[in-house]
Amino acid sequence: MDRLASRFVVFDGPDGSGKSTQFRRFARFAKEQGVDVEETREPGGTGIGEQVRHVLLDPENIAMTVRCEMLLYMASRAQLVEQRIKPALDRGALVLADRFISSTLAYQGTAGGLSPREITETGIIATGGCMPDLVVIFDVDEATAARRLSPLLDRMEQKGAEFHRRVRQGYLSQWRANPAAHLLIDATRDPEIVWETLLEGLAGKMDDLSRRDGRAGRPAANPPARPVPAAP
Ligand SMILES: Nc1ncnc2c1ncn2[C@@H]1O[C@H](COP(=O)(O)OP(=O)(O)OP(=O)(O)O)[C@@H](O)[C@H]1O
Ligand SMILES: [Mg+2]
Numbered sequence: 152m153d154r155l156a157s158r159f160v161v162f163d164g165p166d167g168s169g170k171s172t173q174f175r176r177f178a179r180f181a182k183e184q185g186v187d188v189e190e191t192r193e194p195g196g197t198g199i200g201e202q203v204r205h206v207l208l209d210p211e212n213i214a215m216t217v218r219c220e221m222l223l224y225m226a227s228r229a230q231l232v233e234q235r236i237k238p239a240l241d242r243g244a245l246v247l248a249d250r251f252i253s254s255t256l257a258y259q260g261t262a263g264g265l266s267p268r269e270i271t272e273t274g275i276i277a278t279g280g281c282m283p284d285l286v287v288i289f290d291v292d293e294a295t296a297a298r299r300l301s302p303l304l305d306r307m308e309q310k311g312a313e314f315h316r317r318v319r320q321g322y323l324s325q326w327r328a329n330p331a332a333h334l335l336i337d338a339t340r341d342p343e344i345v346w347e348t349l350l351e352g353l354a355g356k357m358d359d360l361s362r363r364d365g366r367a368g369r370p371a372a373n374p375p376a377r378p379v380p381a382a383p
Contacts, residue, residue: 159281161286162287165289165293217264
């Protein structure tokens with residue numbers, strides 16, 4: 152479990168993929184093992200970010216352009232990185248993030264039409280280059296995800312089956328472009344099976360990261376800049 156110190160792990164995937172369910176369980180599990188865990192969710196996670204979240208998810212804001220949307224997600228993320236993520240990594244915590252730049256690449260990129268290069272470059276500006284060690288992608292088909300979601304859908308969730316199909320493809324193309332930096336999980340299975348797959352996959356990826364860095368975890372202070380993920 153000390154391999155998790157100063158690691159930055161993102162849980163991501165389409166709406167209704169069950170990422171938050173597994174996120175909560177993994178955060179609880181890691182804390183029970185004595186790990187210092189910093190949990191963040193997007194958009195939001197800070198006072199400023201929650202205000203941005205309100206604007207983004209308001210069903211009244213139908214006039215919002217996809218470029219404006221992308222920049223608002225990045226603005227919320229910029230605040231989150233500086234206020235919570237960087238300080239947590241510096242003190243040696245495991246940062247667990249429910250969504251990050253991978254979401255913007257899937258929703259505003261592959262599904263929304265913005266170029267992945269523009270999003271990646273904006274992401275570097277927003278985060279100052281603070282990128283995750285690993286992105287766990289909970290993969291689910293649109294029909295299964297739609298069945299799981301509540302009938303009270305927010306603005307992002309109301310966008311329809313074709314949009315959500317493209318979102319899924321957006322996540323899969325990120326995984327294909329850089330499988331080492333991602334853990335792809337079949338999230339259509341029962342929660343208990345998803346959980347077991349997640350634990351097994353994370354253990355393997357943490358081994359890979361330790362081997363890559365040649366140590367148990369990243370040093371708590373002045374962590375080295377992470378490699379910037381290739382745009383899919
Ligand atoms: N493996 C699973 N099988 C069936 N139902 C599930 C599974 N995982 C989660 N659920 C249920 O599906 C719904 C959505 O789960 P959850 O909130 O974890 O998804 P999410 O990916 O975080 O969605 P969102 O992007 O909307 O936040 C919840 O009602 C949850 O109980
Ligand atoms: Mg969620």
